[in-house]
Amino acid sequence: MGLAIVIGLCIMVILLLPVLWDGNRYRDRYLPVLEQALHRPVDVQDVRLTIFPKLGVRVQGLTIADDPAFSPTAFLTIPSAEVEIQWLPLLHRHIQVEHVRFQDPTVHVIRTQDGVLNMATIGNHPTLPSPGKETSNAANALKSLLGVFAVERFSLIGGTLQYEDRSQEPSRSYYLEHLEFITNSVQLGQTASLQIQGMVMPYQLPLEMNGRFGPLQPTLDLPMIDIVGRIGKVEGTAQGKVMKGRLELDVQIPSLSTDDMPMNAALAQPVVFSHLQAHLIASLIPKEPSGPSAGVRVDPLTFDLQMGGSTIHLSGQGTPGRLNLSGETPTLSSQDFPLALSVQHPFSLEQIRFETVIQGARIDLAFLNAKAFRGSLEAHGTWDGTLPVSMLSLQGSFTNFAVEPMMQALRSSSLSLTGVGDLDWNVAGAWSPSGHPKMNGPVRLMIRDGQLVGFDVMQGIEDALQLPDLMDESTGATKFSLIDTKVELEDRGLVIRQLIL
Template sequence: MKKLFLGLAVVLVVLVAVVAYGLANLDSYLNENRDWVSSQAGAALGRPVTFGEIGISFSGGLGVRVEDLRIEDDPAFSSDPFVTAGAIDLRVELLPALFGNIEVHHVVLRSPAITVVQTAKGLSTSTLGSGEEPAEETPEDAELPAFTVQSIEVSDGTLRYVDKTASPAVETVVSHLDFTASNVSLTGPIPFEVEAAVLGAERQNVRINGEVRNLQNPEAEFTLTSRELELGPAQPDVPADALRDLEVTGQLSMQTAGPRVNATLRSPSGTFAGAAYGDLAIDFGMQDQVASIGKLAVALFGGTLGATGRYDMSKADRPRFDLKTQLSSMRLGKIAATLSPKADGSVQGELGGTLDLAGAGTSWEQIRTTLTGQGKLLVRDGVIKDVNLADAALSGITGVPGLSSLLSPDLRRKYPQAFGTGDTVFENMDWKLAVRDGVASFDDFEFAARDYSVAGKGTYALENRLDLSTVMTFSQALSDSLVEAAEPMRYLRNSDGRVAIPVKLFGPLPGIKPVPDVNYIAKAASRQAVGSLLDKALGPKKEPPAEGQAPQPTPEGAASDAVRKGLGGLFGQ
């Protein structure tokens, strides 16, 4: 970039040389020696330079117009021109010029187009000024006089940046570029102002004010503002992502390793991924196309998101990110509706936790396959719409012999929060996760509702498929009621005396299905059925004798006990 500034300064010097020659020979001499002037400029820049007619006027000072300027690019980078301009106008103070002191009142570049190319070798501007030294002066040659420039103006310019390190190449265009700078000198300071259209906008949508210090080792302070900066085109039924009332303030320095930026970004409102945000604040630095995020804070989805990390844009087609995030009080329903319109209203709750993620890509399909990370998330005061986990799990076992009367109307009336609605209402849901190879693995998954809890582990494929193996454990009161409704349920009590059944949760979100392990439950319930059958077939067990009395065995009793033990062992009793 330093060479770009110096290269443009060389062009300006050459143009001033044109002015000097113009004073002596005017239009005819300049046009006759146009090839010599362009060769001298080309030798200084290391690029072929051509231009059209040169015109001279004396209205309001000495005026010079150079038409159809063209500076070729280094062929090692591009076959397209580096700079083209429809016309360049210079206005020079006439009286000082008569005494050999060129005071340029202003320079105007009309409709210039500048192309900068990035390849594995570096930027195309890096070879500016690397041409041969100008030929030895002829007797007609004159020393370039000293000069000053009061202002430089660019009108309706275009700046193209082409990154050929990406596959395919990525092109960024800044159009409708208007630029003004005053008090131009190599040592500065140089105030400047830029207005331009970026990110494909048809009209100017950003404005930059600032000051450049020392063109030989450029440093600048700047403020960028935009009333509304759209980040991409709108999609059907989804508004375009946009930063509103944007303000970016920072410092830019040109170093050997490349440009370096330290800046702060503020935007009080806007949209991201179709969702409204507020109070966006980012403190970041950038060098070698890598942004280091020292702080990111934003109000999003009814809560807040904080983050630190880095974003590597050195590969434009697959930028890499590494973020550590903290979520607080974010509304799960708003997140679900943003991720999938079909999920709108399917889930509610307040999301919080921490999540560290790394990956690469510009689309979800790219990011999904590269995403890695870990975290711990929690949801409070939630609702899963259109599915009742407890009702579905218990309804799934009513076909087991002895459990058909399990979900009686009395039981449903007694526990309306568990069975009186088609939704699942819960108090909290916590889980740890690790992401790798397109799959999020859940450990220590815990879900607590008023009358039951669910615990387990499993996976969520990022293609949208859940697969959890869990145990649903009912409260002591509900466990007692379940046993009262269906006596075989007592065989499903755990060591705490609470009924617990294995349940599989699987399917796409939303629309997961709870499926109880019927085989396990049937086996447990069959213990009671086998016991009843044995009692009927072999008679009730003998009561133990009174204390101090010996039992009175009988042949029939001994045989019955033997059969009972054998069948009981067969059925796991």
């Protein structure tokens, strides 16, 4: 009888635990710990212990504030979160979490003009000890936690990830809505599975990712990462590992067409990126404070750029903030250009080689070499989209080219111009919203040892003076040894500064 009473009292106490234990009474203890770890204000509306049907904790209205330097609004809000814990492992001082469930969370990621993310300041504080010591303490704490903490299943349902890019004016926002994130078997010695689904807005592109990672090691190493994903119609794979806090990932995308990308450019024909391969290296536990991309490097990066029947082979290396890219192709036809060209006859550029440096919205063309119309083309320039009005500058020369085939390709006329030409230019200007640049700067054109077929200057003089047979018999052409023209491109048009014939 006494045993039955004891058992009954124990059952009653267990059933009354959710009522007797009120987590809100201890918020003055656990909230400061969270705020100190994150260095962000944290607020929780309600915390309750659950017994039936599972032992666990239910949290309502969890909010983590943003860094005031970025935004006065919340960085993370979770309306509802539940943690279900298994009973038996607790007897062995081991926390076996059966399920962690987040419902409708919202994350707001911000990138500043300097390229810094608001996530980069989480856990950072100017009065903390040296970065190396802080990183070591954080890693050791996480390792100890994994020794007693395991998650059988984690699910995030109905989430929203907002990315606000303030690096350019006006700022742009992108959303990943209807986000579902599910993992299984996140515990030491196990290989976990990963499933991600969502919708990339405002482009309405479905996102799907499936993969595995593990086995999870006490040192936080992941010997194997294997992910297959798709965004819209673009598919790709990623394989790699995490060793000693260093992520190495090989990314492959078989094919990516501009038709499958959300872009407003009016292309005459699609451009296809094929055989894209990138080796990604990232430090997950940085040794010192840095920008969000300073610890990320892509080396090497290779892909083919297919435009019609022409293919440009590209390779490069660098960081998300600075990418060095070079390319070459034996030939590129004007018929394969993605933008419509106003030409009368097709022509080809041959032996093309170039190098560029891409820094966000700024592209520096270090050099461009090519052959065309039996001449040599050399150019360099800059496209700067970081300014309120995008600017384009180009400098270069086109030497020893055959004038006649170039003129025939550019325009049709009853007159024909022959000779060997040299063209030099140094122009710059703003790129108008209509898509046409307003260029300014000097241009010089010299044509040697040629003739203007279809117009005889001597015959013109005879006709003007009304003196027939003054000169020799007309040949129907005008021969010359040199035409030297200096012009200036201005907003109001073309201004001739010098003309020597």
